[in-house]
Amino acid sequence: KAGVTQTPRYLIKTRGQQVTLSCSPISGHRSVSWYQQTPGQGLQFLFEYFSETQRNKGNFPGRFSGRQFSNSRSEMNVSTLELGDSALYLCASSQNRLGDRNTEAFFGQGTRLTVV
Amino acid sequence: DAKTTQPPSMDCAEGRAANLPCNHSTISGNEYVYWYRQIHSQGPQYIIHGLKNNETNEMASLIITEDRKSSTLILPHATLRDTAVYYCIVRPMKTSYDKVIFGPGTSLSVIP
Numbered sequence: 001k002a003g004v005t006q007t008p009r010y011l012i013k014t015r016g017q018q019v020t021l022s023c024s025p026i027s028g029h030r031s032v033s034w035y036q037q038t039p040g041q042g043l044q045f046l047f048e049y050f051s052e053t054q055r056n057k058g059n060f061p062g063r064f065s066g067r068q069f070s071n072s073r074s075e076m077n078v079s080t081l082e083l084g085d086s087a088l089y090l091c092a093s094s095q096n097r098l099g100d101r102n103t104e105a106f107f108g109q110g111t112r113l114t115v116v
Numbered sequence: 117d118a119k120t121t122q123p124p125s126m127d128c129a130e131g132r133a134a135n136l137p138c139n140h141s142t143i144s145g146n147e148y149v150y151w152y153r154q155i156h157s158q159g160p161q162y163i164i165h166g167l168k169n170n171e172t173n174e175m176a177s178l179i180i181t182e183d184r185k186s187s188t189l190i191l192p193h194a195t196l197r198d199t200a201v202y203y204c205i206v207r208p209m210k211t212s213y214d215k216v217i218f219g220p221g222t223s224l225s226v227i228p
Contacts, residue, residue, distance in 0.1 A: 004159070042218050042219065042220070043160070043218040088157060090159045090160075092159070104162060106162070107158075107159025107160050107161065108159050109157075109158045109159055110157060110158060110159050112157055
């Protein structure tokens, strides 16, 4: 069974640009959640999508948005990039919603975004 | 959620057992101890979890003290591929990851 796949693995963008990251969950998983990981802040939750609807949102500005398609694949978009957006962006998939009994999330390898 | 304390770094010789400690003195009765690891620039990987009994799986063993205030993750025969940052977290089983805090963890270096 294939794991969580994130593309691209590495990305370099300039300030002010926008970027779209993609996440394909494990087959049969309906929840996709997104995280930002930086050395200073650790792993921070961005949002969770389940059945094409955003269910949960972390404390990030509106420049960070996402969506989920009917096949559960998800995309995350960051507009008007800032230098501080440089980070490893991780997505995780789970069969049910985060927090449901016995639901474990499986992480992808991440997309390393560098903003210059 | 309870806070955890781990040493920032450890070395282990290849083939030997790696014992990674974690203190969680404020753990409450409904919180589980979870261990994850993260190889450089990849996503966190689940290793093992437990409540109060010792646990073992194909990757590792988890030893939890009787008072549950600390635990040790044991990698029985460390290989170079076990070099990673290891995170110990405590959380109730039903808590979603948006409420889980991954601390700095322990950076394990397996040395040939």
